[in-house]
Amino acid sequence: MRKRSWLGIGLAALAGVIGIGALVAPVPAPAQGEVYSVWLVESSRFMGVPMGAFMPDRAFVPGSTSPMNNVNTVDLPVNVGVIKGNKEVILYDSGWKQQDYFKMTGTEHAAPLPEQLKLLGINAADVTKIVIGHGHWDHAGQLMDFPNAVLYVQREELKGIEWALNYPNPKIAAVNTSPGGCNRSPACGYPPKTLDEIYGKVLSGKAVIVDGEMEIAPGVKIHPAHRAHTAGSQLLEVPTAIGKLMFGSDAYSSWEGIRDWMVANIQQTDTVQQFLAYEKCYKVTGGYQNCVAAHEPLSYTDKYPLTKNSWTGPNGSRMAEITLAPGEKSRKP
Amino acid sequence: MDNGRTETPAAMGATGLGAPALPARAPGRRPPIKAALFGAVLLALLAIVALASFREASAPGSRTSRPALAAPRPALTAAEEQYALTLWPIHNEVKAGALKMTLGGLSYKLGELDRAGLKARVEASAETYRAAAARIAALSPPPSLAGAHQMYAEAVRLYQQSAAEMLRTAGDGRDEHLVAAHPLSMEASERLLKVGDVLWPGEYKPN
Numbered sequence: 219m220r221k222r223s224w225l226g227i228g229l230a231a232l233a234g235v236i237g238i239g240a241l242v243a244p245v246p247a248p249a250q251g252e253v254y255s256v257w258l259v260e261s262s263r264f265m266g267v268p269m270g271a272f273m274p275d276r277a278f279v280p281g282s283t284s285p286m287n288n289v290n291t292v293d294l295p296v297n298v299g300v301i302k303g304n305k306e307v308i309l310y311d312s313g314w315k316q317q318d319y320f321k322m323t324g325t326e327h328a329a330p331l332p333e334q335l336k337l338l339g340i341n342a343a344d345v346t347k348i349v350i351g352h353g354h355w356d357h358a359g360q361l362m363d364f365p366n367a368v369l370y371v372q373r374e375e376l377k378g379i380e381w382a383l384n385y386p387n388p389k390i391a392a393v394n395t396s397p398g399g400c401n402r403s404p405a406c407g408y409p410p411k412t413l414d415e416i417y418g419k420v421l422s423g424k425a426v427i428v429d430g431e432m433e434i435a436p437g438v439k440i441h442p443a444h445r446a447h448t449a450g451s452q453l454l455e456v457p458t459a460i461g462k463l464m465f466g467s468d469a470y471s472s473w474e475g476i477r478d479w480m481v482a483n484i485q486q487t488d489t490v491q492q493f494l495a496y497e498k499c500y501k502v503t504g505g506y507q508n509c510v511a512a513h514e515p516l517s518y519t520d521k522y523p524l525t526k527n528s529w530t531g532p533n534g535s536r537m538a539e540i541t542l543a544p545g546e547k548s549r550k551p
Numbered sequence: 552m553d554n555g556r557t558e559t560p561a562a563m564g565a566t567g568l569g570a571p572a573l574p575a576r577a578p579g580r581r582p583p584i585k586a587a588l589f590g591a592v593l594l595a596l597l598a599i600v601a602l603a604s605f606r607e608a609s610a611p612g613s614r615t616s617r618p619a620l621a622a623p624r625p626a627l628t629a630a631e632e633q634y635a636l637t638l639w640p641i642h643n644e645v646k647a648g649a650l651k652m653t654l655g656g657l658s659y660k661l662g663e664l665d666r667a668g669l670k671a672r673v674e675a676s677a678e679t680y681r682a683a684a685a686r687i688a689a690l691s692p693p694p695s696l697a698g699a700h701q702m703y704a705e706a707v708r709l710y711q712q713s714a715a716e717m718l719r720t721a722g723d724g725r726d727e728h729l730v731a732a733h734p735l736s737m738e739a740s741e742r743l744l745k746v747g748d749v750l751w752p753g754e755y756k757p758n
Contacts, residue, residue, distance in 0.1 A: 264757040294757060354758050362737075380654050383647060393646045397639055398751040407758045410649035411740035414733070417653045420660050421726075421733055427661060468758070485758055513757075 252436040253459050254303035256540040257338055257549065258510065258525055260518065261296040261313025262328035262356075263535070272513070273472055275480040292515040295536070296356050298331060299465045299510060300338060301456050303543050306435050307340055308347040309367070310454050310465040311512065314359030329532040331360050337531055338549045347434060351467020351512065352448040353379070353416060354407035354485075361415040369419040370434060371450070372442060373427045376416075378449020378486065379408050404486050407448070428452065441502075443469045445488040446495035453495060455502055458541040463524075464499040465510045473511035473522050483513060510540075624752070630693040635750040637690060638703065641683050642743070642751075648679030649710055649740060656717060656729055670721035677714040683707050696749070703746045709739035 269289045270277030279287040299310035313331050332342035345367040350358040353375050361369060382404030385391045392403040400406040419425040426432075432440045437457040444450055446469035454465040469492060470476055471483035476496045481489045499509040507524060511517070518528035518536040528538040529550055539550050627635060655672030658664035664672070684707045692700035716732035719725075747754045 267757060296757075355755055356757065376654070376657060379650065380658075383650055383654070391647070392643070393650065394639070394643045394754070397636060399753050400755060402756075402758070405647075405650065407755075408650065409740065409744065409755065410646055410653065411737065411744060413650055413653045413657075414737045414740050417657050417660075418733055418737070420657055421730055483758070 251457065252304045253457050253543050254301050254438070255543045255546040256302075256456060256458055256463060257300040258517070258538040258540055259298045259300055259313075259331065259334045259338075259531070260327065260329075260535040260537065261298050261311075261331060261334075262325045263296070264294040264513075265324045265326050266291045267294050273475060273480055273482045274484070293326075294513040294515060295517045297510070297512050297514075297517060299454070299456075300335065300340065301438065301454075302340070302546070304436055306346045306438075307344050308349065308435065308438065309345055309364070310349050310510075311351050311357040311467050312348050312360045312364070314356045315363075327534040327536075329535040330363070332363050333532050334535060334537065337537065349434065349440060349452065349454050349465075350375075350416075351453070351465065351469065352451045353412065354448065354468065355409050355412045357467055357512070358412055358416060362418055367424065369416065369425040370428055370432070370440060370452075371416060371425065372444070372452050373429050373450065374442070374444050375448060375450025375452075376427070379405055379413070381449070402485055404449070407485065441498055443491065443495040443498070445486065445491040447471070447483065447492065448486050451495070453498060459543060460541045461508055462503045463508045463510055463540070464503050466495060466499065467512045469495040470499070470509055470511040471513045473506070473509060473514040473516065473524075476509045476511065477506045627750075628693065628695070631696055631750075634690065634692050634696055634700075638687070638750065641686050642703075642747075644679050645683050645707060645710070646743065648676040648683075649736065649743075652676035652710070652714060652717065653736065656732075659720075660726075660729070666721045666724055670718060673714050673717045673721065677711060677718070680707050680711045680714060684711070699746045699749050702742050706739040706742035706746070709735045709742070713739065 268278065269292050272292060272294065276286050276289065278290045282288045296313055297311070298313045299308075301308040301310065309331075314328075315330065335342060335345070342364050343366055345364040347370065348361065348364060348367045349370040352358070353371060358371075361367075383391055383393070390404060393400065393405050395401045395403050395406060416425070420427075426434075428440055428442075430442045434440060437455075439455040441453040441455060441464075442450075443453050443466070447467065451467065451469045453467075453469060456463045456465065464470075466476075468483050468485070472480070474480070475482040476499060479493065479496065481487070481492055484492075496506075496509070500506060503509065510524065511522075514522055514525075516522040517525045518538055520526045524540055525538040527540070527550065528536050531537045539548060542548060652673055655664065655669055655676070658672075659666075659669040684704065687700070687704050687707060690700065713732040713735035716728045716735065719728040720732075
């Protein structure tokens with residue numbers, strides 16, 4: 219009787235461990251089907267951003283010894299995903315062009331994306347598709363530098379800007395909110411040039427306006443995440459040899475936020491929608507390890523394991539080789 | 552240090568400091584296993600500490616590493632500040648007009664707006680540009696900002712030209728006018744950013 223109860227406890231514990239493992243471990247890619255190579259490129263870095271402005275739950279408390287509240291400022295990378303396979307080179311987000319805004323934002327390590335891609339052996343003309351996680355200036359710039367790329371943007375994103383601009387209340391319609399600055403009104407993050415670039419893709423017949431979900435290449439799927447950062451935010455699922463990855467742009471501003479269930483980079487964000495976007499990553503990839511964040515301060519270090527295989531590129535910007543498809547050569551110097 | 556010699560208690564206590572004498576080792580005896588293990592563990596720990604320190608120091612983007620920031624620019628003079636403040640509300644109108652005009656073109660291309668709708672949108676923005684141009688012409692910038700003033704005025708002129716091209720599409724339905732209008736708008740938007748970089752360096756926040 220005693221033996222049987224110990225056996226039962228042991229079996230239950232084993233089942234529990236297996237169950238937790240199944241929940242936490244990334245879901246391996248199916249043996250059949252396309253897998254892609256993936257790199258992460260740092261378009262620029264915003265220096266010295268107050269932690270509380272990035273993650274309210276982790277606002278700096280002077281004298282605190284808690285790791286949750288003892289970080290005063292953080293340097294935020296602006297990450298761009300580079301996805302290659304099945305005769306496609308897909309960018310997830312396109313960063314921004316440094317010469318336009320360089321002095322405006324306390325930015326360091328900005329580099330032109332075409333120059334960074336060259337280090338990966340990719341020419342700008344080779345890029346076939348660009349999926350913008352949302353249309354803010356630091357994620358949807360440089361579009362005209364990729365003349366052959368087809369842009370994917372959610373219709374809801376464009377509608378959201380239009381709605382805000384034409385709203386009768388000037389506090390909502392504002393494109394500038396305070397003398398000399400544009401904070402977080404709905405249209406603030408879209409300078410005319412950024413929208414001009416999106417329009418340029420539409421004019422040249424190289425844009426797809428997405429309504430909700432869409433598969434843009436075998437296994438590569440857009441998932442809507444409306445209001446998870448802006449009105450028309452979207453995620454991108456990518457099958458790879460290390461399991462599925464989920465790119466989130468600013469819906470996934472912080473990887474630690476996904477891990478610890480904390481909101482980050484609140485803009486036109488419904489926090490429930492941001493958490494649902496986190497949940498989507500858990501469901502699709504099997505955990506939080508394969509969620510690709512746009513501004514995670516730990517990017518390119520061992521502390522964000524997915525991005526640890528990194529090196530330094532032009533102007534001190536960083537790059538990481540996340541995974542390689544079979545037959546693909548490493549680009550790491 | 553073990554050099555294989557026999558050390559007697561007398562020899563070991565010969566310092567005269569009254570240290571207690573240790574028992575002599577047997578000739579040829581090896582160091583005890585415990586001491587060897589302790590030494591090995593200590594060496595391993597030291598190696599780990601050294602490696603960790605090196606990796607921490609060389610880790611890119613570590614929160615403790617902070618590259619030197621660019622030197623801050625000198626503040627605007629009182630006259631420059633006044634000019635920036637005066638131009639700011641005009642800038643609001645121009646930006647909003649430009650965004651609405653672009654969205655008008657977008658909606659037209661996406662089939663969500665007909666030619667009459669496009670005409671109404673673009674005419675509204677054109678009126679915004681006309682009013683802005685008049686207000687800008689009335690400004691007297693300090694000499695140090697004459698270049699920025701000129702650039703802003705030119706940006707508004709480019710938007711006006713772009714609007715005129717787009718209105719031709721509203722008239723004849725030919726998309727080639729939209730294509731011709733686009734680089735004019737792009738150039739105007741670029742100039743707004745360049746002027747903004749001088750007058751309102753905090754205009755766009757990381758987002």
